[in-house]
Amino acid sequence: MTPDAPAAETEWFQTPTLRGRHVFLEGLDESHAADMCAGADDETVRLLARGGPSEATPEAWADYIGRLNALPNRINFAVCLRESGVCVGRISYSEIRWADRWAEIGTMLLPAAQGTAVNPEAKLLLMARAFEVLGAGRVQFKVDSRNAxxxxxxxxxxAVQEGTLRQYQVVPDGFARDSVVFSVLRGEWPAVKAGLENRVATLI
Known part of the structure; x- marks a missing residue:
């Protein structure tokens, strides 16, 4: 049941372990760096709004994770496979606006996890927490317009496509990217949830 009032602000910034059929989410830290380094390729980090690690080493990935965790109004979860415990990406509340009852979700998955049940289940877990535990009225996403x-x-x-923020963010290589904004509102969540659950049930 979705709460009638938002949870306390401190709860929005917690990183409990969230478990699904295929993956579990846990607080992202430097211990996940080696898995992410081993599974990433150049395309993995090419369009990240905050840039990626400075080089393809576990140490650089650990530094990158530390920088993500230091950003304000943001918490990061590692996406890990239930069977092996291997980290295959991260999913984040990349913007948290407790007073306005919304959060933004951003995802980075390694190539081996793309096109599988990992993406819909990770989103299902984090969106369910936002709407059903934290009492969010809105979850939004911003996507680089180049990322088809x-x-x-x-x-x-x-999700509903709301529009494009033109030259909204200058990424580390100096390019001013356009960001396409999508959102799901509290009243739309049951239908979106059902779709995600169906995809999780039918994908491997």
């Missing part, structure tokens, strides 16, 4: 795969994923999710 992520835009298709948002459309498959059932």
């Amino acid at each position: 795969r992520s835009i298709r994923a948002m459309q498959k999710l059932g």
Whole structure:
């Protein structure tokens, strides 16, 4: 049941372990760096809004994770496979606005996890926490307009495309990217949830 009032602000910034059929989410820290380094390729980090690690080493990935965790109004979860415990990406409340009852979700998955049940289940777990535990009224996503795969994923999710923020963010290589904004509102969550649950049940 979705709470009528938002949870306490401190609860929005906690990172409990969230368990699904295929994955579990836990607080992202430097212990996940080696798995992420081993599974990443150049495409993994090419369009990240905050940039990626400075080089393809576990040490650089650990530094990158530390920088993500230091950002304000943000908490990061490692996405780990239930069977092996291997970290295959991260999913974040990349912006938390407790007073306005919304959060933004951002995801980075390693190539081996793309196109599997990992993405819909990770989103299902984090969106369910936002709407059903924290009392969010809105969850939003911002996608680089160049990232056709992520835009298709948002459309498959059932999120509403609200518009494009033109030259919204200058990424580390100096490019001023356009960000496409999608959202799901509290009243839309049951239908989106059902779609995600169906995908999790039918994908491997």
